[in-house]
Amino acid sequence: MEVPPDEFRLPFFEENGFVRRRCPLCGNHYWTQNPDQETCGDAPCVAYTFIDKPPTRVRLTVSEMREKFLSFFERHGHGRVRPYPVVARWRDDLMVTIASIVDFQPYVIEGVIPPPSNPLVVSQPCMRFEDIDLVGPTFGRHLTIFEMGGHHAFNYEGQPEVYWKDQTVRYHHELLCDDLGVPSEMVTYKEGLWSGGGNAGYDLEGCVAGLEVSTLVFMMYRVVGDHLEPMPCRVVDTGYGIERWSWLSQGSPSAFHAIYGPILEGLLREAEITIEDAVLAEAAKHSCISRAEELLEARGRLADLLGLGRDELLRALRPLEAVYTALDHTKGLVFLLSEGVVPSNVKEGYLARLLIRRAYRVLRRAGLEERLLDLVEAQIGYWGDDFPQLKEMRDEVLEMVEVELSKYRETLRRGGSLVRRLLRRRPAIDVETLIELYDSHGLTPEDVDEAASPLGVSVEAPEDFYA
Template sequence: MLSDKEQKKEFKKIASKNPEKYYAVGYLKKEGFSRKQCSKCEKYFWSVNNNQKVCGDSVCSGGFRFIGNTPAKNKLSYLDVWKEFSSMFKKFGYTPIKRYPVVARWNPTMEYTIASIAAFQPFVVSGEVKPPAKKLVIPQFCLRFIDIDNVGITGAHNTGFVMIGQHQFVERKEWDQNKVFGEIHQWLRKGLGLPNEEIIFHEDAWAGGGNFGPCMEFFSRGVEIGNQVYMMYEQTPDGNKELNIKVLDMGMGQERCAWFSQGCATIYDAAFPKVMESLYKKTGLKTDEKLMAKYIPYAGYLNVDEVEDLEKAWKFVASKVGMDVSLMLVGVIILGF
């Protein structure tokens, strides 16, 4: 069988050739979005801005551009993100449920719960076990040790974080992709207070836990706010097969949402303001605010999961900050965070 990365790459090619089948094209067009191809990475994306030439990814669009200048009209604290999200989606007919354990003892494909959908893999997703509710939202605490190398560097990653999940486990006749996409769009518009001009949707694919399907990522000013996956298939030794039920898997970082809405320097300042204050007080360390103001907008270029040549990426960021790369490494890693 293909690895998750290989499966994602292969299915993305298929989905890109037939967007009407795999994405909420009807809803997007109704809202004034049009399909474009990024002039840098060649990814397909949707925007209402006629002159938009690049996608929403930080590397293509010029880094994080919301720091100190967020377009979100609603400034949400870390706790408020879940409160507002669950309240809105309860009105949409979703049932808010409590999180699952972080040790995924029910899941033979992984040791730790790495995403909200992992709480329901493999047996709920396969249709063998009934879900707690057909339509639910969950604030799932996740552990991702693969992100350790990004923690403290990108300003956007945590080893442990809360993934807010919007999930459906429904019969095929009950599935309405335009509707579920419209619901997350309403969160962006009314929950965060973003105008359509500040939202870019990316066509993509996702694979994990033996399942895969198309997905739509949503970006604003260089940061990915979340990703809505339409889980359609299961990988088996005998080949790919369509799932018995339709599965919606939207994941959005609670910390990242708070960070974006507040427009503060790092995700840690948004999620752990009291902890950060206490750490600075006890250690006597101070953030070099001038350095961080130059560095953070380009920190997304250093994501080890996305960058092929990390040394080259550090040199590029150093040139933007206006420092020798060795001095910047000391300043960012030791003094900055």
């Protein structure tokens, strides 16, 4: 759905000399003050340019950036709201909270109940699993768990307008440029259409130095089947990626360095993972891909750029990416289990089991699989001051992880023998067998592939295997 040409012809843009252009690479329209700007400013149309060169005046941790965001909007008349759970039990169409606006769908948006404040601000832990294979290789652009800073205004029909598009952009630019010191001409606003949770609207994506840091959605429609219907309530639905803002401010080699700091450094030392600074910086600058299938090709281009062989580069990066992935997954796991989720093969329980097993497998690549329980405990300690329920549920979380790990180790032991027996009788593992191994024995396609690999057999599951 094409964004109308005048949808974002805002007073703020006109007052400050922004012009609308079309990116020759992705085809999206964007707004810029920079007369020399040739692209939309978002990766992969450009490489990251903030690595080792943060454009902000200050370097902020995730906790500091969260407070910077919340207090900024409090000063501008927004009521601070406590974050909702990551398990979206108030929704029958979602298992987890995928965005801050989910907190208020559908009842607040539909006018059934009033918002806790109008306007309001919240930093909401969210979870998304559709890009789980990209967690790690994209150096933090993709995460399964992240904080979405949302400032929301609900403009109900027949009531005075709270604020809408122009003021939303002004707030964003003030925080980014006036408060944090990012030069205004470095910021681009890319046009698009966002849809989620049953609603949709045109949006602007705020980008700096190749990194999309915010999405400013102006929710005007209900999604009904395959078409959009106007809503009686126009909603300002913003998503500031708190971890990305912290990453931008630190200019670190990955978002994981900005998010996990001392935990990451400790794991890298223990696994004796060292990579030359120049290689790590270049890998970070060119780490943006949108599909897992693009990874080998992207790593090949990076290897050529660095004058290395592709396999040599992969051997250097894979243990590091494994540690990145394990950090993300164990944090997500801690949040799920602290809210009473029990690992299983259904609904939220499946997501918890998935995270435990993936974390165990990737840690094994780095020789750290026996540290999984310690890593879970470290996550509780690291985030427990900001999210007290993690410390309150510490013993229960650790007990569930320990039990699930014991089950998984036994599954792998038995499953490996089963796969080897199957391959003595047949040359390959087909999809029907994969389904049977998963349903009857709890073996994921990744587990089967790991057991089959020493026998020279590669196992691939269809993309919709878990659907």
